[in-house]
Every structure is written in structure tokens, then in C-alpha cells.
Amino acid sequence: MVRIAGKPILGHILTQLVETEIEEVVLVVGGPMKDQIREYVMAHYTDEFDVSFVNQENAQGLGHAVYQARDVVEGDTALIALGDMLFNNGYGTFLEAHRDLPSVDGSIGVKEVEEPEHYGVVDVGEDGFIRGLVEKPDDPPSNQAISGVYIVQDTPALFDALEYLIANDIRGAGDEFQLTDALQRMVEQGGTLGTFEVEDWYDCGRPQTLLEANRVLLSNLDTNDGDVDQAVVIPPVDFGTDVDVVGSVVGPNVSVDDGATISNSIVRNAIIGREAGVTDVNLCESIIGDNASIEGKPYSLNVGDNSVIDL
Known part of the structure; x- marks a missing residue:
């Protein structure tokens, strides 16, 4: 709940979502800050969204966190946003870019980076569809880094893939259940995933990037x-x-x-x-x-x- 430019990072994310057609927000919460997160969201955003909270008792990776929301989300198109990522071009832009893609089961925001080995990375075929995803590879197949925003239309297929990983204890980078690995399984099962470009991207889990996000947001206030x-x-x-x-x-x-x-x-x-x-x-x-x-x-x-x- 770090406050920058007048509100917590989560507040900046939700404010961007207010400007889209999204009507329902599901927040996966856990750890010592979960009550503070609930109080903040209930005080500021219940007039904007139908808000639900899902508990993640033990943090076991992004894939595990997303899986906790299966009973609320499955069957609906879902935009998955990470709580420590901020974007200049906004979620409305991402949704529009997703709609402009040919028929896909989902899409992922990507950005070219200089050190792709530090990120999840996609390998895109000549047809424009993703043919592979890998989390923090030693030998990256491309410099197209996954930026932390995902739009999934076939949510049943996503949750089936996550269930397969968890049931078989298939863990990825950091010995955690990775969303990247579930999306890779979707591709292997015949799913089609596209990409859209992310411009300015701030990973607020990193101190220097958090300070840069603070500078950018303050410049607009x-x-x-x-x-x-x-x-x-x-x-x-x-x-x-x-x-x-x-x-x-x-x-x-x-x-x-x-x-x-x-x-x-x-x-x-x-x-x-x-x-x-x-x-x-x-x-x-x-x-x-x-x-x-x-x-x-x-x-x-x-x-x-x-x-x-x-x-």
C-alpha cells in the first residue's frame, strides 16, 4: 500500500480501470496487508465496481494466486493485472488492442527489453500468435518480455491449466506455480494467444522503478x-x-x-x-x-x- 502521487499503487490501478468498461473486480489478497487493502478498496471503489475479495492463504506464485479466483471468474473474460505494475498507456488501451486482434483465446502485454533473462518471455511465430512462453530463461527465445497484464477470454482453459500444474505439483521459477507455465500449457493444448504492445511500464516492486513511477505520476498532478x-x-x-x-x-x-x-x-x-x-x-x-x-x-x-x- 505504498502511497505515491496521492494514492496507493493499487489506487492508481483501480482508477485506470474505472475508465474502462470493466464492471467487476476480484482482488486476491493475503498476508499482513490484506485487511488494509480491503478497507481501502471498500472505502473508495465500491461505487465504481462490483468488488469481490478472494484469500490466498499461502503465497505460492502468480499462477496460484489467479487460481484462487476460479469460482468467481471462470466463464467470463478476465483482465489480469498485477498489484505492483503501473502503465502509462492504461488498461483501456490494452482492451482495445485485444479487440483488434484476430480471434484468440487470450492476449498478453509485451515490451522489448535489453535483459529478457530477468523476465517472463514470449516467442511469437510468423502468424503473430505466441508459440512459447518461459519464465526468466537462461537462453531467452526473444527480447519480448511479459509486462504483467493479461487478457484471457477462455478462462475455463486457463483454470484447467492451472489446476493441472497445482494437482501435479509442477512448479516453475522460484519454486512457485507460474501463470506463464499455465499459459504455455494452454498453447500446447491448442489455445491461441496474441500479444499487444506496452509502452511505459513501471515494476513498482523495484525501488528505482517505483521512484520513476512516482516522478511520472507527480508530473501529472x-x-x-x-x-x-x-x-x-x-x-x-x-x-x-x-x-x-x-x-x-x-x-x-x-x-x-x-x-x-x-x-x-x-x-x-x-x-x-x-x-x-x-x-x-x-x-x-x-x-x-x-x-x-x-x-x-x-x-x-x-x-x-x-x-x-x-x-
Whole structure:
């Protein structure tokens, strides 16, 4: 639930989905944040969608997560979006690109990358259909990386493939049940999968990419100065509620979550979490988690939630 540019990453994803024809959203939740996710979505998006929640008791990969939604989704066309991926061109663009494809059982967003061995990769035949998929291969068949958005029309075939993997304990990269492997089985069983191009793609599970997404999203917002009158604010900046900033320079490209404090510091190109404290530091290209406390001299830091650092 990292907040950037005024809302959590999940909020940016759901806001993009509001602009499409999608009417129902199923969220697969688990871990310590699941109650917070439920509360946030119920407070902000139930007027926009028919919302359902499905629990994933044990995280065993993306394929396993998608399989948990089988009883809610099977039979309907599904757009599968990952909770840590943001896209500039938006889900409406992806749905339109999918409709423009010849008759397919599904389609996958892809982007050319320089190091495909770090991603799931597709091999596309001359007919434009996917003939193979592999997760983080040592010898990639192409540089077309899977970007983390999928549109599946034949959801029964997808869930059959996932059930086959899970029932036979066929695990892929990371010893997890991979959605990529289920889609590969669909192809092997005669399914047709196409691709559509993804332009700007931000994997927010990576610190530097999260900071880049923050910069891009802030550039599209008017600076929210909050209730800050003892600081120099250099746009674009977004402050949450009850933020206390004293004797500091904040910005550009800074998101500050609710209840955070910044004192006698310079903060730029950074994300400051809820109830975090920053004192006497010069921060740049940094992510400070919720309830973290930073005191000392300038460093570039990526600090987890509930951390206390004395520099």
C-alpha cells in the first residue's frame, strides 16, 4: 500500500480501470496487508465496481494466486493485472488492442527489453500468435518480455491449466506455480494467444522503478502543499494529511504519506511513508517505509516498514 502521487499503487490501478468498461473486480489478497487493502478498496471503489475479495492463504506464485479466483471468474473474460505494475498507456488501451486482434483465446502485454533473462518471455511465430512462453530463461527465445497484464477470454482453459500444474505439483521459477507455465500449457493444448504492445511500464516492486513511477505520476498532478508553512516546497510534491514539515526543503518529485514529519532536512526524488520521521538528513532517490525513523547525515536509503535507523 505504498502511497505515491496521492494514492496507493493499487489506487492508481483501480482508477485506470474505472475508465474502462470493466464492471467487476476480484482482488486476491493475503498476508499482513490484506485487511488494509480491503478497507481501502471498500472505502473508495465500491461505487465504481462490483468488488469481490478472494484469500490466498499461502503465497505460492502468480499462477496460484489467479487460481484462487476460479469460482468467481471462470466463464467470463478476465483482465489480469498485477498489484505492483503501473502503465502509462492504461488498461483501456490494452482492451482495445485485444479487440483488434484476430480471434484468440487470450492476449498478453509485451515490451522489448535489453535483459529478457530477468523476465517472463514470449516467442511469437510468423502468424503473430505466441508459440512459447518461459519464465526468466537462461537462453531467452526473444527480447519480448511479459509486462504483467493479461487478457484471457477462455478462462475455463486457463483454470484447467492451472489446476493441472497445482494437482501435479509442477512448479516453475522460484519454486512457485507460474501463470506463464499455465499459459504455455494452454498453447500446447491448442489455445491461441496474441500479444499487444506496452509502452511505459513501471515494476513498482523495484525501488528505482517505483521512484520513476512516482516522478511520472507527480508530473501529472498539481502540487498539494498540504498545511506546510515552514518549508520550501519545490513542485511537484504531494503531501498527505497531518504532515509536519519544519525548516526543510522538500521537492521536486516527493510523495509524503499521512502523519509523516520532516525536520531540518532536504528531501528530493523520494517517497516518505505513513507516520515516518525524517530529521537532519539530506535524502535523494530514497524510499522510507511506514513508521520508519531516520536521523543523521545524507544517505540514499530504501528502508522497510517499522524500521528505526540512527545514522
